[in-house]
Amino acid sequence: xxxxxxxxxxxxxxxxxxxxxxxxxxxxxxxxxxxxxxxxxxxxxxxxxxxxxxxxxxxxxxxxxxxxxxxxxxxxxxxxxxxxxxxxxxxxxxxxxxxxxxxxxxxxxxxxxxxxxxxxxxxxxxxxxxxxxxxxxxxxxxxxxxxxxxxxxxxxxxxxxxxxxxxxxxxxxxxxxxxxxxxxxxxxxxxxxxxxxxxxxxxxxxxxxxxxxxxxxxxxxxxxxxxxxxxxxxxxxxxxxxxxxxxxxxxxxxxxxxxxxxxxxxxxxxxxxxxxxxxxxxxxxxxxxxxxxxxxxxxxxxxxxxxxxxxxxxxxxxxxxxxxxxxxxxxxxxxxxxxxxxxxxxxxxxxxxxxxxxxxxxxx
Amino acid sequence: xxxxxxxxxxxxxxxxxxxxxxxxxxxxxxxxxxxxxxxxxxxxxxxxxxxxxxxxxxxxxxxxxxxxxxxxxxxxxxxxxxxxxxxxxxxxxxxxxxxxxxxxxxxxxxxxxxxxxxxxxxxxxxxxxxxxxxxxxxxxxxxxxxxxxxxxxxxxxxxxxxxxxxxxxxxxxxxxxxxxxxxxxxxxxxxxxxxxxxxxxxxxxxxxxx
Numbered sequence: 001x002x003x004x005x006x007x008x009x010x011x012x013x014x015x016x017x018x019x020x021x022x023x024x025x026x027x028x029x030x031x032x033x034x035x036x037x038x039x040x041x042x043x044x045x046x047x048x049x050x051x052x053x054x055x056x057x058x059x060x061x062x063x064x065x066x067x068x069x070x071x072x073x074x075x076x077x078x079x080x081x082x083x084x085x086x087x088x089x090x091x092x093x094x095x096x097x098x099x100x101x102x103x104x105x106x107x108x109x110x111x112x113x114x115x116x117x118x119x120x121x122x123x124x125x126x127x128x129x130x131x132x133x134x135x136x137x138x139x140x141x142x143x144x145x146x147x148x149x150x151x152x153x154x155x156x157x158x159x160x161x162x163x164x165x166x167x168x169x170x171x172x173x174x175x176x177x178x179x180x181x182x183x184x185x186x187x188x189x190x191x192x193x194x195x196x197x198x199x200x201x202x203x204x205x206x207x208x209x210x211x212x213x214x215x216x217x218x219x220x221x222x223x224x225x226x227x228x229x230x231x232x233x234x235x236x237x238x239x240x241x242x243x244x245x246x247x248x249x250x251x252x253x254x255x256x257x258x259x260x261x262x263x264x265x266x267x268x269x270x271x272x273x274x275x276x277x278x279x280x281x282x283x284x285x286x287x288x289x290x291x292x293x294x295x296x297x298x299x300x301x302x303x304x305x306x307x308x309x310x311x312x313x314x315x316x317x318x319x320x321x322x323x324x325x326x327x328x329x330x331x332x333x334x335x336x337x338x339x340x341x342x343x344x345x346x347x348x349x350x351x352x353x354x355x356x357x358x359x360x361x362x363x364x
Numbered sequence: 365x366x367x368x369x370x371x372x373x374x375x376x377x378x379x380x381x382x383x384x385x386x387x388x389x390x391x392x393x394x395x396x397x398x399x400x401x402x403x404x405x406x407x408x409x410x411x412x413x414x415x416x417x418x419x420x421x422x423x424x425x426x427x428x429x430x431x432x433x434x435x436x437x438x439x440x441x442x443x444x445x446x447x448x449x450x451x452x453x454x455x456x457x458x459x460x461x462x463x464x465x466x467x468x469x470x471x472x473x474x475x476x477x478x479x480x481x482x483x484x485x486x487x488x489x490x491x492x493x494x495x496x497x498x499x500x501x502x503x504x505x506x507x508x509x510x511x512x513x514x515x516x517x518x519x520x521x522x523x524x525x526x527x528x529x530x531x532x533x534x535x536x537x538x539x540x541x542x543x544x545x546x547x548x549x550x551x552x553x554x555x556x557x558x559x560x561x562x563x564x565x566x567x568x569x570x571x572x573x574x
Contacts, residue, residue: 020509021418021502028517032408033526036442037534040401040472153500162399162473167534172541193403194442198476199508203515203559209478209504217494220483227479238396246396254400254447261452265460265543 037167038193041254042247044161044238045201049212050229051154052222057142059225064109064138065127067102069347075121089118109141110134126347128295151218156210157230159197161238163190163247165275174320182272183259187318187328189277189284190247195235197227236291244285248275279318280304280332288339298346301336305329305356330360403444403472404531407523411437413481413510418502419489433506434484439514442473443527443557454552461546462539468555469527476514478507518557 074097075088082088097103098114107117110130120130131138165188177184198208209227252273259270283304287297307313308329311322319325337353412434419431449467456463483503485492490499532549539547 020512021415021505023418023506023509023513024414024416026412026414028514028521029410030407030521030523031410031438032406033523034406034408035530035534036403036406038403038442038444038472039447040399040403043397043399045395045397167402167538194473194475196473196475196477198474199478199504199511200559203512207504207508211497211501211504214497214500217496218500220490220492220495223495223500224479231477231479241396243396246398250398250400253398257400258447258450261450261455262462262542263457265545267543 038164039167039251039254040162040164040193041190041251042163042243044163044234044241044243046159046161046234046237048157048159048197048230048233048237049154050157050226050233051213052152052218052226053146055225055229056146056149060142060145061138064105065131065345066350067106068121068127068130069351071097071103071106072121072347073351075118079122085119085122088122089115092118109137111137128347150216151222152213152215153211153218153223153226154213155226155230156212157197157227157234158201158206158208158210159231159234160194161192161235161243162194163238163243164193165190165247165251166193178267178270181268181270182274183255183270184274184276186276187278188275189281190244190251190275192235192238192243195231195238197231197234239285240289248277251275278328279315280328284332284335287336291340293336293340293345293349295346298349298352301333302352305333309359326360333357400447401444401472402447402531402534403442404534405443405523405527407441407443407521409439409441409514409521411439411510411514413437413506415506418506419499421498431489432487433490433503434487435481435506436484437476437478437481437507437510439511440473440475441471441518443469443523443531444472445469445531460544461548462544463548463550464535464539465550465552466531466535467552469524469531469551470555471518471557471560474515474559476507476511478504481507515557515559524554 075092078091078095079085079088082091092098093114103114103117107114110117110120112120170185170188175186175188177186200206201208209230252275255273255275256271259273263269283300287293287301293301308315308325314320314322314325319328333353333356337350340349415433416430419433420429423429424431445466445468450464454465483490483492495503528551535549536547
């Protein structure tokens, strides 16, 4: 008996000690080596929790918003070519838009009739109005969709976000300016350089991803979706905690520390360093704090674009040539578009960005 | 009977405390910290994760049936130097000539994004549409094993020299832009590539205290 129990103990010990599987020995391939020049000045380590349900809800909401905006344009286009609303609706039906699954879904969610939905889209209504008027119905729809999908997985992710500067973007010596003991570096925006949740936070010690709840079965794709959402959430947390401004002050400090040791030829010893981000940086940080472009932000962006694209106008505080100004504006718009992934964007923001890009391509 | 009870107690103890991953209560997380690191080289590494055992359930184990898992994974590793380690005595300046001894090159970021790996579903013995918790955990463990493997092999890649050369080129270029005519760079020896998060968390997390 004793021997059997000892055997069981040894077996359990061996089994429970085997924390990691031994995978087959496959080669490690070196695929690419690239030169970069990144100065990391701020690190954010954090934890984030995301569930499949919350991710799916937000994706679906985005999808419905996109449908709403697409159909708003379609109805407006049709109305423009028609005499009145009745004629426009007849044309809308003739072209079988009422049979489109996206339109059908909007009708289904709102419980309106086809004609009612058509007129709602034609009216002055925005996505925000629709969302407000039909909050409960949209939520019911999302719930029904979630019920159809049975599995659930909740991940806890631990990882990091690193921010700093891309040194290759510095324009030597134009962006450098010395005044007595201060070095000013212009047009240097702090950016997110790395955003990772790896299998391990600390290899062999602390896991990066941990399942904290799982029900029934999920697909591989759904797991990947939740992991991606964790990473996005971590990045949003880092931005909210002020990683950009922290990166600037930390960058200034670390350069000051270096310059106390290095006396630059032809200048007075540098004791203070000031990093001054580009023209659009403040807008970017403020607008993207919630990953959303709201109505006030949308109109300010429109004003900015209209003025700065004007061929005669150069904001000489920041730029020397119009092409510099345009390139900077395009980069700003790209960043805004990429990061405004929330489902509460102002109606028409996405379309506005696409038109802006088209215009830029046409002028080039 | 007494000895049976004590054996049972040991068994329970082993099950409860056995070889669990240590408590994480000692670590400090969720904070911003100042750093000063210069990444100069980005390396993309590929590795196939291949395994025939981990996905097996008890039934497969009893009958000795293999369950194949195959996935193409990619790690993006950045290398560079920690600028905060540069001391005054590491720098000599004579007019427009500068001589700097830089700290050893190190890993400045390690990215191994499991959510982007391509599982070969033709070969892998799973139903990718319906996975249970055991399977999901097994796959996460395989990726953890693979990450450990990459860390172990990093030094064998022989890229210390490459990283040093490219770091030298970048630092020289920066210093020349700042007005130096002659730049001489050397390194304070070589150190094995270690995860930086290890240093960060292991300072506050001492396993002996557990």
